[in-house]
Each structure stands twice: as structure tokens, then as C-alpha cells.
Amino acid sequence: MSEETNQQRPEDLISRINTAYGNFDREIELIPDTSASLEDSAKHLLEVRNLRIKYLGKKSELAIQRKLIRSIDPHRRGEAGSSIQKFEQTINQRIDDKERTLKTSIEKTRTDRESIDVTIPGRRSRPGHLHPITLMRQRIEDIFVSLGYAVEDDREIETDFYNFDALNIPEGHPARDPQDTFYTTEGFALRSQTSTVQIHAMQRRGAPVRMIAPGRVFRRDTPDPTHNPMFFQVEGLCVDRGITMAHLKGTLQEFVHRLFGPETSTRFRPSYFPFTEPSAEVDYSCFNCGGPGCRICKWSGWIELGGSGMVHPNVLRAAGVDPEEFTGFAFGLGIDRTCARIYELDDIRLLFENDVRFLEQFR
Ligand code: DAH
DSSP states (O other), X not given: OHHHHHOBOHHHHHHHHHHHTTTHHHHHHHSOSOOSSHHHHHHHHHHHHHHHHHHHSTTSHHHHHHHGGGGBOHHHHHHHHHHHHHHHHHHHHHHHHHHHHHHHHHHHXXXXXXXXXXXXXXXXXXXXXXXXXXXXXXXXXXHHHHTTOEEOOOOSEEEHHHHTGGGTOOTTOGGGGGGOOOBOSTTEEEOSOTTHHHHHHHHHHOSXXXXXXXXXXXXXXXXXXXXXSEEEEEEEEEEETTOOHHHHHHHHXXXXXXXXXXXXXXXXXXXXXXXEEEEEEEXXXXXXXXXXXOTTTTTSSEEEXXXXXXXXXXXXXXXXXXXXXXXXXXXXXXXXXXXXXXXXXXXXXXXGSOOHHHHTTOO
């Protein structure tokens, strides 16, 4: 008898399930099929998983009612079982569908995000360029290299010996004054002229030697439109048997021809440098007006190129070269000064301020 009362009917099971699943439709429809952000989609996917646990999991009403099938009249158990199975399939199908739609939407958002819009204008990278002083230095180097000169790159920190003594400027000599420089540790100073490399080159290579040495030099000058405490020079040195002043003139003449054009002429004015004898100041005819005078040559028709002369026997001797066997010429030109002339800069400091708007004009 007690078995009778405990006996369940398939209708009871189904009605309990129907009650428990009354909200299922609303709950699953509340979860959107798509969303704009991946974060939201992931959240919705989690909601679907929770629905699956709630309605199909071990503690779901379906699981509870399925266990009760045992207590149904054996004749009607099959009916109950297939009803429950059909119901479960429907719920399962709906949850699967929702999950698939959401996953497709996530995939689509991902591909959209990673895809490249080939119609968007590109970001242009700004190519770098050489500094006008570097451009000038390279032009000068090219000319001398084609004349058979080696390019020497030597130290900027020097001893008194290389900056002065070996260049025939002994201690106390007045020529040291205008070349006062910056001193570092005892006995060392920043070179005030590239003439130092004459000595190094002769010591290293001996004679004969033909070299140019471009580089930085330093002087205790107050910056103004025509001075800077750091500037650039090119030193030139040619030592061999039988070198004369004619070689010096011919070489610099050829140099200005190649740099400024074949109509350029040179002029040598007697001068004095301790390391040359005789010494000369070199001018070239103005590349702009060619002689009559203009703003660039300050109405003189000539522009100063630099100093030059025949290497003093004392200098050859100091560098270990026999002045009885060898003679030579040397010259020193200002790179930035020439640069400022060519580009008509009225303030040499513009070259050292590193303002890209200024520098990028000289490519
Ligand atoms: N060193 C000199 C200066 O800085 C320039 C110079 C003059 C270099 C005559 C030379 C030369 O080689 O022969 O003012």
C-alpha cells in the first residue's frame, strides 16, 4: 500500500519539470547573441555556461526528476523516460545554439579587430640626413682622396708637445695666446688646431706622406656670429723629396676648382705661422660674383680659404723626418667657415644649435 502512495506518475514528473523550467525561455533570451566588445561577449558566454549548469547540471530539476523514474509504474516508465529525454534535448539544443552564436560573434569581432584597412593612409617615416658640416667634410675628403691623400682621424685631447712644441711654438711663444684652449687633467688640453695630426701622421707613416685630417678643434672664444669655441678644420700635409711652393699652389688651385668650379682662381698672401716657412694666407675668387664683389665676399671679390706654407724644418725634425732629404707643404682650412659662406649663413652658431628645421634644408 505504501508503495502505491509513493508511486509517481509521468504527468507529475513532467509538471514539476515544466514549473521549474518556466523561466528558461526568458533567461536564455535575455543573453544577447552578439556584442561590440570581446569583454562583453566573454561575459555572456559565462552566463550561458551558468544556464547549462542550472538547467542541465547534476542538481537541476531534470536530474532530480530523472532519478524518480524508478518509482514509476514499470509500464509507464518508458513514457516518462522519453518525455524527459525529449525535454532535455530541447533545452540542450537551445543552449548549444546560443553558445555557438556567441562564439561566432567573438570570432568575427576578433578578425575585424586584427584585419588591416589597406585604404588608411600610411604613416610616413621621416628619413634622416647628414649635417651640413658632414656634407662639406665629405666633399673635401672626396677631392683630396682622388688626389692621392689619405684621411687621418686623430685624437682631440692632446699634450703640449703635439699642439705646440712640435709645431715650433715653444713655451712662452706669443703664438700660443690666440690659441688658448680648454685644459683637462695636468698636461692635457683639447687641441686648438688640427696641425697636431701632421706630427702624428709623420711619426706613424714616416716620409713621404700625403694626408688630410678633418676634425674638431677647440678655442677659448666667446661665441658670436663668426666664432664658436668648437669648430672644424681640415689639415693637409704633403711631404716628399723635392716638394716646393709650386706644388702647394697647384694643389690648392685644383682643390678650389673641384669645389667651386673651374673658373675659380686663388691668391696667396704672405703671412706668418710658426710651423711653416714661408707662410701664406690663401684666398679664392668669390664663387658667387667671380670678382666684382657682392654681399657674400663682402664686396672684395675674394674669400679666405685658410693658412698654408712650406713645413718648417723644425717641425719635420720634431716628427723624426730629415729636413735635408724631405720638404713639404701644409695647409689648414675651416670647414664650418666654408660651409657658412656657401650657404650664406650670417651666424655660424646656427650650425651647432641642432634645430632640425634649420638643418633639414641642407640635404
Ligand atoms: N693651424 C692653423 C690655425 O689653426 C692653420 C694652418 C695654417 C695650418 C698654416 C697649416 C698651415 O697647416 O700651414 O690657424
